[in-house]
Amino acid sequence: MARQLGLFADGEPARTPPKDVPRDFDPTTLPVPPKRGPARVRFGTSSWTYPGWQGQVFSDVGRYGSRFGRLCLGEYARDPRFRTAGADNLYYVAPRERLQMLQEYRRLVGDVPGFDLCPKVWHGITVHRYTPQQQATWRLNSEINRFFLDPQAFLEEVLWPLEQGLGPHLGPLILEVQENTLSPEAFAAALDRFLGAARARASFRLGVELRTRAHLSDRYLDVLSAHGMAHVLNAWTRMPPIGWQLQRLCHRLQWDLFIVRALLRPGTFSGCGAFVPGSRYDEAVEAFAPYDRIQVRLPQVRNDILKVVATSGEVPVYVLVNNRLEGCAPQTIEELQAQLWGPASDVLWP
Secondary structure, eight states: OTTTTTOOOOOSOOOOOOOOOOOOOOGGGSOOOOOSSOTTEEEEEBOOOOGGGBTTTBSOGGGGGGGHHHHHHHHHHTSTTOSEEEEGGGGTSOGGGOHHHHHHHHHHHTTSTTOEEEEBOOHHHHOSBOOHHHHHHHTOSOSBOTTTTOHHHIIIIIIHHHHHHHGGGBOOEEEEEOOOOOOHHHHHHHHHHHHHHHHTTOOOOEEEEESOGGGOOHHHHHHHHHHTOEEEEEEOTTSOOHHHHHHHHHHHOOOSOEEEEEOSOOOEEOTTSOEEOOOOHHHHHHHHTTOOSOOOOOHHHHHHHHHHHHHTTTSOEEEEEOHHHHSOHHHHHHHHHHHHHOSOOOOSOO
């Protein structure tokens, strides 16, 4: 199906690789220290292949040589702060085309108890209409995506390959629905059809992440509840704050899973429905690279994340933090965990 769509995506935006120095380093030989906090509260970062985390997550980036991007998940997974990670790279290429990579991920984390990955669902399922930039980048012939919320394409191109590749290390999937002009009623109906058909053939955990505020409707929440799926509480430029979204959830339904994706500083939401744009993704990429330190702290976003954890009771919570939120996702997570459980006693690198 990926070939039918004419996709030649290379994955995430390129990062500067370490110098190519042949090494025999294997991160699966590293010790596996105890994780911080209760097992139901699972912190992780959005992606993990950042050389700028040298000395914070990775003890010696140079010893990987050119294999850093391939192998560093093994060291990341052993960090006491992380029980999960967002596999955002799977948004760019269908998992069916990446089985070997998925099997390598499984090998790298295989001896880390309870660690899982949260793949972002391939864009061939989640984009309603492609922008001109996306058409050029991915070499698409049309802006119309005829596989939008197509359950068969989802099962064949995404879910079944992920199950085959990651096995027990497959966490909840993130269905990030690109901003679009569908009416709230039409979107909820399409999502209902998609989840109903997919769930009839397979069991899976999934969180729906919206980029269109109007889609966060009562009908949408009813659809999620009917199919046992989660709403992803996201910090994003054109979405209301996490705390505002949490109120919508808690006033409507009971939830078996909470997922937070703290991506960017959200726009300022007012009661009249107006947004004041916040930081754009490309601006944050330039401003915060190489993501080796926090450059701005966002107390409201942090407080909202802590409120989700406090509200969840005994329900599992996934908190995925992006470097573009404050500048360095591992440090943001460390400070959030210190607020929850006190300062860490672990010394990662002597």
